[in-house]
Amino acid sequence: MKVAKRTFDAVIVGAGGAGLRAALQLSEAGLKTAVLTKVFPTRSHTVAAQGGVAASLGNSTEDNWHWHMYDTVKGSDWLGDQDAIEFMVKKANEVVVELEHYGMPFDRTDNGKIYQRPFGGHSQNYGQTPVSRSCAAADRTGHAMLHALYQRNVRANTQFFVEWMAMDLIRNADGDVLGVTAMEMETGEVSIFHAKATIFATGGSGRIYYSSTNAFINTGDGVGMAARAGIPLEDMEFWQFHPTGVAGAGVLITEGVRGEGGILRNASGERFMERYAPNLKDLASRDVVSRSMVTEINEGRGCGTDKDHVLLDITHLSPETINKRLPGIREISIQFAGVDPIKAPIPVVPTCHYQMGGIPTNYKGQVVVPKDGNPNVPVAGFYAAGECACASVHGANRLGTNSLLDLLVFGKAAGETVVSDFQSGQLTLKPLPENAADVSLARIARLESQTNGEEVHEVRLAMQRTMQKHAGVFRFADMLKEGVTKILEVAERAKHTQIKDKSKVWNTARTEALELDNLIEVAKATMVSAEARKESRGAHVRDDAIDCAETPNGRDDKNWLKHTLWYSEGNRLDYKPVTLQPMSADVEPIALAKRTY
Amino acid sequence: MSSKRTVQFKIYRYDPDKDAAPYMQDISVELEESDKKLLDALVRLKAKDDSLSFRRSCREGVCGSDAMNINGKNGLACLTSMDDIAQPITLRPLPGLPVIRDVIVDMTQFFKQYHSIKPYLINNEPAPERERLQSPEDRDELNGLYECILCACCSTSCPSFWWNPDKFVGPAGLLAAYRFLADTRDQATSERLDNLEDPYRLFRCHSIMNCVDVCPKHLNPTKAIGKIKDMMVRRAV
Ligand SMILES: Cc1cc2nc3c(=O)[nH]c(=O)nc-3n(C[C@H](O)[C@H](O)[C@H](O)COP(=O)(O)OP(=O)(O)OC[C@H]3O[C@@H](n4cnc5c(N)ncnc54)[C@H](O)[C@@H]3O)c2cc1C
Ligand code: SF4
Ligand code: SF4
Ligand code: FES
Numbered sequence: 001m002k003v004a005k006r007t008f009d010a011v012i013v014g015a016g017g018a019g020l021r022a023a024l025q026l027s028e029a030g031l032k033t034a035v036l037t038k039v040f041p042t043r044s045h046t047v048a049a050q051g052g053v054a055a056s057l058g059n060s061t062e063d064n065w066h067w068h069m070y071d072t073v074k075g076s077d078w079l080g081d082q083d084a085i086e087f088m089v090k091k092a093n094e095v096v097v098e099l100e101h102y103g104m105p106f107d108r109t110d111n112g113k114i115y116q117r118p119f120g121g122h123s124q125n126y127g128q129t130p131v132s133r134s135c136a137a138a139d140r141t142g143h144a145m146l147h148a149l150y151q152r153n154v155r156a157n158t159q160f161f162v163e164w165m166a167m168d169l170i171r172n173a174d175g176d177v178l179g180v181t182a183m184e185m186e187t188g189e190v191s192i193f194h195a196k197a198t199i200f201a202t203g204g205s206g207r208i209y210y211s212s213t214n215a216f217i218n219t220g221d222g223v224g225m226a227a228r229a230g231i232p233l234e235d236m237e238f239w240q241f242h243p244t245g246v247a248g249a250g251v252l253i254t255e256g257v258r259g260e261g262g263i264l265r266n267a268s269g270e271r272f273m274e275r276y277a278p279n280l281k282d283l284a285s286r287d288v289v290s291r292s293m294v295t296e297i298n299e300g301r302g303c304g305t306d307k308d309h310v311l312l313d314i315t316h317l318s319p320e321t322i323n324k325r326l327p328g329i330r331e332i333s334i335q336f337a338g339v340d341p342i343k344a345p346i347p348v349v350p351t352c353h354y355q356m357g358g359i360p361t362n363y364k365g366q367v368v369v370p371k372d373g374n375p376n377v378p379v380a381g382f383y384a385a386g387e388c389a390c391a392s393v394h395g396a397n398r399l400g401t402n403s404l405l406d407l408l409v410f411g412k413a414a415g416e417t418v419v420s421d422f423q424s425g426q427l428t429l430k431p432l433p434e435n436a437a438d439v440s441l442a443r444i445a446r447l448e449s450q451t452n453g454e455e456v457h458e459v460r461l462a463m464q465r466t467m468q469k470h471a472g473v474f475r476f477a478d479m480l481k482e483g484v485t486k487i488l489e490v491a492e493r494a495k496h497t498q499i500k501d502k503s504k505v506w507n508t509a510r511t512e513a514l515e516l517d518n519l520i521e522v523a524k525a526t527m528v529s530a531e532a533r534k535e536s537r538g539a540h541v542r543d544d545a546i547d548c549a550e551t552p553n554g555r556d557d558k559n560w561l562k563h564t565l566w567y568s569e570g571n572r573l574d575y576k577p578v579t580l581q582p583m584s585a586d587v588e589p590i591a592l593a594k595r596t597y
Numbered sequence: 598m599s600s601k602r603t604v605q606f607k608i609y610r611y612d613p614d615k616d617a618a619p620y621m622q623d624i625s626v627e628l629e630e631s632d633k634k635l636l637d638a639l640v641r642l643k644a645k646d647d648s649l650s651f652r653r654s655c656r657e658g659v660c661g662s663d664a665m666n667i668n669g670k671n672g673l674a675c676l677t678s679m680d681d682i683a684q685p686i687t688l689r690p691l692p693g694l695p696v697i698r699d700v701i702v703d704m705t706q707f708f709k710q711y712h713s714i715k716p717y718l719i720n721n722e723p724a725p726e727r728e729r730l731q732s733p734e735d736r737d738e739l740n741g742l743y744e745c746i747l748c749a750c751c752s753t754s755c756p757s758f759w760w761n762p763d764k765f766v767g768p769a770g771l772l773a774a775y776r777f778l779a780d781t782r783d784q785a786t787s788e789r790l791d792n793l794e795d796p797y798r799l800f801r802c803h804s805i806m807n808c809v810d811v812c813p814k815h816l817n818p819t820k821a822i823g824k825i826k827d828m829m830v831r832r833a834v
Pocket of ligand 1: 013014036038044050053054142164203213217222353354388402403404405407
């Protein structure tokens with residue numbers, strides 16, 4: 001089959017917050033750039049972010065980047081790389097103010113500055129009291145941000161390939177990245193996008209779980225493509241379960257609700273977080289709140305006939321506050337929980353929300369892999385940013401509002417790195433290997449001819465159920481072990497999926513089958529990495545990790561203060577050290593300590 | 598006790614790869630207890646017939662992907678409750694735009710109009726070190742405008758847009774135009790008004806209000822259009 005080839009200076013896969021922020025950098029520098037996206041840019045899942053973006057602007061309460069850095073390192077349970085974290089928190093004010101200049105409609109304080117609200121795990125004075133650090137546009141921050149970024153790209157004349165699905169990463173014999181193959185959804189045609197630089201900004205993979213706040217399109221495509229092309233995945237055992245997904249529906253209720261004064265209650269109406277986190281209470285870090293909720297439910301204090309959820313109560317807030325600061329939440333609650341939060345509390349459960357791990361990068365957005373004894377060698381021509389990447393600033397647990405910050409800072413950084421590598425002549429167009437599209441064409445050909453296979457939705461459901469059951473909020477040694485066997489079985493089944501729709505035009509059966517290949521990589525990485533990590537840290541908590549002086553909260557720094565690297569080929573694990581040294585002399589390393597809130 | 602129920606659909610089907618012409622398909626599906634919205638039902642239906650094609654992503658009414666014509670009225674499948682919907686549920690693509698396949702339409706013209714109003718903040722003063730200040734009252738002026746999800750429910754229910762999709766900006770584009778006109782940080786007021794001063798671009802709106810009626814985000818393009826017209830009048834005197 002003949003495959004069309006297009007050539008660019010750079011190709012960006014993904015037009016969510018990270019991809020659009022990177023694209024802006026390239027377009028404004030005049031690079032010939034293609035931005036590929038499965039959906040029209042403003043339909044990317046950044047649009048669903050509600051609560052806000054972190055920056056120590058100090059508009060309402062005193063704040064500074066040192067406190068933000070401390071909170072982020074502590075939130076990460078010390079698995080975050082302190083150089084990247086320092087880089088991110090120092091850049092926060094700059095990238096948020098830039099957005100304001102692009103036209104983002106932030107809410108305002110009385111004196112006209114950007115409105116900020118408290119958020120989980122963010123504090124003043126190294127963990128003392130909650131701080132207002134989350135810059136918000138009502139409870140539609142992601143929508144406001146994504147549209148502002150798209151609009152700025154319209155101004156910059158960025159070239160988009162809308163409803164094009166990237167399929168596979170193209171590498172040469174040296175491992176350099178030369179672009180991607182992609183399928184135009186309207187025609188089903190596969191093309192090669194040949195480029196000097198390739199940036200992945202494909203977002204999260206939350207659809208590996210049965211219950212998730214993520215969109216249908218969050219299928220971990222970039223992560224899967226990278227894994228299949230031999231790039232290891234970092235820290236994939238760490239998944240954030242957001243405390244407040246609408247029970248039954250999975251749709252998110254932002255932590256900003258608790259930032260505005262919302263309270264979690266059990267069946268007897270008790271504010272149980274006071275017992276688990278005496279200082280920050282309902283605004284403790286997400287992993288802590290989610291575990292507390294599951295403990296309440298497991299011990300019989302859950303609400304409803306099945307005692308399977310808890311309640312998020314804002315009935316004590318004034319209707320004016322709710323309508324002004326949380327209008328979207330009110331609507332979601334009415335639509336998906338059937339309750340008006342002005343009158344009655346919202347039923348919520350911890351729900352899979354965010355992947356802390358991903359494609360390993362450094363703070364410049366370069367993808368890095370171990371080579372010749374050096375754990376962090378950049379892969380020529382390959383960059384990544386946003387939720388698909390692991391910089392690693394979130395470590396074992398991300399703080400709310402730090403992800404929108406992550407994608408701004410590292411989207412921009414990846415863009416800047418590409419621009420400077422381009423301008424210094426380091427980036428060249430390397431010859432494509434022969435038959436660069438063969439892998440992709442073979443995947444499509446298999447779907448064309450497969451018979452007697454299972455349906456995609458059946459295999460996907462089996463994967464989601466397995467992940468939910470075996471790698472949830474609390475993890476158990478035996479369940480993880482069994483989970484590994486099961487997920488490998490599911491992966492085997494995924495190789496033989498069958499679709500009935502053979503049309504070339506907008507064949508969503510085919511895209512869903514291709515997406516499943518990516519989900520499976522993520523699911524395997526998660527289960528295998530989780531089974532192997534014999535400690536509790538951040539969002540990864542297992543029953544056999546013991547809380548004692550040596551291993552506080554079950555965290556075993558002696559053996560496990562290290563990043564996991566999972567390789568798809570051979571289903572193999574490796575590890576690399578955590579960077580405990582900040583980037584500059586402006587700040588001392590944040591010393592290891594037991595995490596309490 | 599089983600709360601399973603079967604629902605009947607009538608769906609516009611067209612696959613240019615195999616169908617000579619579009620047709621209406623009668624199909625039914627058994628729903629699970631957890632299938633609350635029309636989008637859930639469509640996903641259930643797709644498990645039965647994987648060739649049914651529709652766009653979807655966020656499933657919470659914020660991405661604007663799954664707009665379609667539902668029992669004669671434009672709306673989002675993910676926000677349409679299965680409880681109070683008449684059967685057979687008749688689904689068609691958004692009216693007035695070329696159909697690509699099934700209920701998937703070609704939205705090029707819709708986005709072209711959106712882009713034509715320069716949907717970005719224009720302020721040519723050097724950017725200050727910190728945020729530009731804006732009072733909470735001035736910021737409130739953007740409420741009801743910035744929340745648009747570009748779903749096209751409005752423009753594809755507007756007769757003026759059906760007749761002149763290439764010339765009339767349409768309610769979504771005009772709402773966006775007013776979003777920037779209303780922003781105290783934007784400096785391109787007269788340029789923006791010039792851009793709309795045309796017998797078609799703005800003035801094809803005859804305040805029929807279909808757009809308001811269908812907007813899933815409860816926005817009011819007609820009101821925004823009225824305000825632009827007021828601005829035109831005010832600057833003329
Ligand atoms: C409901 C919800 C609320 C949240 N609220 C907050 C919050 O308040 N604050 C905060 O900091 N974080 C929040 N988060 C997290 C944050 O929103 C996400 O981590 C972030 O938006 C991800 O951005 P991204 O640019 O990496 O990816 P996305 O916005 O998901 O974009 C991914 C892009 O990649 C494209 N893509 C994917 N695969 C392919 C492919 N194969 N080919 C072509 N294109 C492809 C998609 O089309 C899309 O354009 C929230 C997350 C959720 C789910
Ligand atoms: S009010 Fe104007 S824009 Fe809205 S439907 Fe009527 S003619 Fe169209
Ligand atoms: S104004 Fe409403 S109906 Fe029109 S595109 Fe925006 S959200 Fe959709
Ligand atoms: S799926 Fe996003 S608006 Fe319905």
